[in-house]
């Protein structure tokens with residue numbers, strides 16, 4: 694089971710590495726923003742300093758009509774492919 698996915702960057706700070714940037718930008722898994730808690734837990738488990746949340750947030754939704762995956766921009770929950778309304782809640786589970 695994939696708990697989250699995205700991109701992560703590290704920087705060297707004094708004698709250690711820290712997480713500088715982390716996002717949920719994965720067009721394969723399209724994780725919800727709520728998956729941050731899993732990312733935070735995983736980084737905390739290995740004692741890696743991290744931001745308090747995703748530094749770049751991507752909102753993914755699957756269109757209920759045409760089934761295409763959308764990236765929601767500026768809270769505009771409309772499918773860019775067919776114009777249908779997109780749901781407020783995350784509905785993109787590639788394993789479903």
Ligand SMILES: [Zn+2]
Nearest residue numbers: 756759772775
């Ligand atoms: Zn659509």
